[in-house]
Amino acid sequence: MEILSPQNSRVKEWAGLLEKKNRDKQYKYLIEGIHLVKEALLARADIECVCYEVEGGIPSELHEAASAGIDVEWVGVSSAVISKCSDTKTPQPVFAVVRKDHGMVQPLLDKERSLVVVLDGVQDPGNVGTIIRSADAVGADGVIVGAGCADIYGPKVIRATMGSLFHLPVVNGKLGEVLPQAKARGIRLAGTSLQAAANCFAYDFTGPVWLLFGSEGGGLSSEVRELMDDGLIIPMRGKAESLNVAMAASVLLYEAMRQRHFSNINNSRCQL
CATH class of the missing domain: 3.30.1330.30 (Ribosomal protein L30/S12)
Incomplete structure (x- = not known):
């Protein structure tokens, strides 16, 4: 035709x-x-x-x-x-x-030892797409997109995912309803926080944990922040004040992957 x-x-x-x-x-x-x-x-x-x-x-x-x-x-x-x-x-x-995929949140709630990314008001399409791509790269179970985020089906988001949109569940959800359900199932809700006491490299990512990321300017909404169980700090030795939200998400996701899948690797120098 x-x-x-x-x-x-x-x-x-x-x-x-x-x-x-x-x-x-x-x-x-x-x-x-x-x-x-x-x-x-x-x-x-x-x-x-x-x-x-x-x-x-x-x-x-x-x-x-x-x-x-x-x-x-x-x-x-x-x-x-x-x-x-x-x-x-x-x-x-x-x-x-x-x-569009009729994606559902329920399978993510039912998944044992789930690793899920939750986006709350992340407005930049490039950031949303990059986070989806990072979640795919580490083998996360899915991404839940809340209100105020860039449309996951917008051209800029889709290009930034580089095809990862088709590799794992990416679903829209009402965070005020979904997150309490997750907590009731014993899932820890963790997110970055400047006031947090926990170093992200000392945090236990091996259990069921959902990672919360908020808007580029204001962070998590008050509703979501109140539901968060654990605040995490990403340590920085240089002079940068903060990381881009997509970079912060990638750091936490890769630390979760390291703990879950590479914790027993011999740390001695590799022989090339």
Whole structure:
């Protein structure tokens, strides 16, 4: 199938997904570029269609997926259609329309010894995407996104995840309801705090723990801060006053991974 006119009704619908209100209404979103489309296909995401620039054909990296019998509509489109459905200055030759995942918080509550990231008002898309990517990298069980955060289906967030959005559960949740449920199940709620007494490298991450991260400017909301069990300090030997929220999240996540999976490694010098 080919669609060459940017005035086509389907194209207008796709382009509308660049706005959050339309993503919420249609329960769909766009992903752009060969890497993200390939990751979505490999993860068996609920893809409605893959659109490729008709002059160049289906990118070679996607040939295997295109011939694998996956139930996805492949649509050849013009460069004008590609441009209309992209929010970048130099659009890539392929994009896909994906239906949102009906992710649920309950499996994360039920998971034994869970390691979950909880975002509370993290507004910068790059930070949200990077945190999701770090959570994926360490094998965290999921990410819960509360009110006031950047839309996880926005183009900038999706690009920053580099495909990690398709590798672990990333769900929206009402933190005022979810966090008390977690506490009732014995899950510790820990977050960074300048007033904290606990050094993050001395904290026990081996049990069930959810890591709370707040907005770049104000930190955690008062509602979430009151629910937090443990405040942690990330020690710094230099003169920097603080770390970017995505960097802070990465530090804690990697310390959790070290304790859970690498604590018995011999610390003596490696022989290369």
